[in-house]
Amino acid sequence: MKILYIFPHPDDESFGPAPAIAAQLRQGHQVFLLTYTRGGATKVRHQYGYTVEEMGKIRYKEMLDVADVLGLTGMQVLDLPDSGLKDMDPIEIEDITENHIRNIVPDVVVTYAVHGISGFHDHLVSHAVVKRVYSKLRREWDNAPSRLAFFTLAQSEKDDGKFTLQVSSEDEIDCGTPLSGEDIEKGARALDCYRTYQQVIKEARVLERTGDTVYFEFFQESFSPHVTSICDGLQDSE
Template sequence: MKHKTIAFIYAHPDDETFSSSYLIRQTVDEGHRVVLLTATRGDAGKTGRLGSMTPQELAARRERELEQAARILGIAEVRQLGLGDGKLKDVPAEELQKQIAEFIAHHNAEVVVTFPADGISGHKDHIVIHHAVNAVVFSRRTPTVQKLYYNQLGNYQSESSSVVKLEAGGYWEAKRLALQAHESQILSIERVFGDLGPEVPPHHRFEAFELAWERGVHFPPKTERSVWNDLL
């Protein structure tokens, strides 16, 4: 298969590592290209055990952390829009959609991955990104895109669509190191993953991605083993 590009569209630095490390690393190992867009620099987040920081200091720190995580995972290009952390609902929808569409078009991405409707965690910024990506893809403003996937949690199944389920396998080590790179967020990381030891945490043996849209069809009922199945 000709090498393809997959674009991950998220709200904050670390979203990619929390939710999609196995898929990113697998994609890179298979010779495809991964690009990442984050809408904010994460300047309204916490600082973990690093002590107090100004929003500007935290943004700079999280930018460096993201660069390190991207190198570990093999992400070819990262772009940060620098929009207000925690304030994406205040950004005009068309402005956000335009920037997302330009990023996807610049990279001629065939596959896009983003948050599900609940933003995974219910975070308002995540939900804004979900709707913005939907608007871009569903309107066919990015004609290279053939498939849109949502991160999926729970039982790794869907009554309405395909779910691609990836085992940690040898990818946990990359995910563990990328999580460690996001040092300012270590308290949140430990709350979700526990101690970042060499063994895969029991509740994180899989990542799953639900096929939300394929060439104009919403939640097509099919079975897939890979996000690359049936690309033209």
């Protein structure tokens, strides 16, 4: 099946989802990534004396390394304003998202849960945009994705050290993807690609927080007990 992850920034795909992406690729699925911004506005740039543009170029290069490590089927990184998605006309972002989905024709689309995990407004905008586009396509397009999944954290993962993160309840979670040692190792290598972000990765305790399972909610679906793959219960469109 085709799976399309849509996130606002470089590293969003690696701060938790990367081992699940590795598992999905290992299982034979095609996995694509769309990132709205190059992440140049991050405060980390001040440590290096980089401008927003310079930091964006560096983070883009780091993302290319991530794509190689994970073996992504395809990746597109846009250059919308980092930390500025809330100031954009949402219809513009929706149009970009819809065109990309129509081009990829994924079976499953993945983005952040409604709380955005960190609560950062770019994350919240991405959730709202993707959910609206998905709902629109389900009404209008025969080839619309069959499922919208939201990457999230479980309550047991709330102890994250320096950063306060939002989690989903047991009732909200529909999928827990178990990770092999190979998946976890690839996730760690993906994080290593973000050379300018190593201190943040350490302080966020990304690897410890992820553990051996990655969790997802499903939009307008409910599974109890949890399924183990975001593709479970779907028929391949190909």
